[in-house]
Amino acid sequence: MEQINAKRPMQAFINPPTPSAGDPVLRICTNDRDEMGGPVCGKRGGAEIKVELEKGIEERGIDITISTINCMGYCSRGPALMLDPGTSFIFQAGPEDVPEILDIAEKLAADTKALDP
Numbered sequence: 001m002e003q004i005n006a007k008r009p010m011q012a013f014i015n016p017p018t019p020s021a022g023d024p025v026l027r028i029c030t031n032d033r034d035e036m037g038g039p040v041c042g043k044r045g046g047a048e049i050k051v052e053l054e055k056g057i058e059e060r061g062i063d064i065t066i067s068t069i070n071c072m073g074y075c076s077r078g079p080a081l082m083l084d085p086g087t088s089f090i091f092q093a094g095p096e097d098v099p100e101i102l103d104i105a106e107k108l109a110a111d112t113k114a115l116d117p
């Protein structure tokens with residue numbers, strides 16, 4: 001029997017930050033518009049993941065800004081996140097992935113700071 005609606009594993013495509021590319025930012029798609037006609041990140045838990053990420057960022061003292069974005073074109077792979085500098089992506093995130101996402105954000109913030117003159 002085929003299993004449906006199983007949690008797909010998170011996918012992370014991480015690029016190193018580039019020099020002088022600005023402060024680290026973690027953007028998460030929380031789009032929940034029904035008129036999109038398909039799966040959207042907000043209806044797959046994007047907003048709840050953002051809340052957990054905000055808590056973790058504060059608890060760990062990670063020097064990164066978190067913000068929301070309304071669709072980046074990867075709706076079928078959501079909830080989707082984007083990290084800058086470096087333009088990295090995380091797809092199919094779930095609440096259980098928050099610690100790993102925080103690890104990625106923490107490394108990006110440290111690597112970005114190391115590039116500052």
Ligand code: FES
Nearest residue numbers: 029041072074075
């Ligand atoms: S709804 Fe999140 S990427 Fe489109």
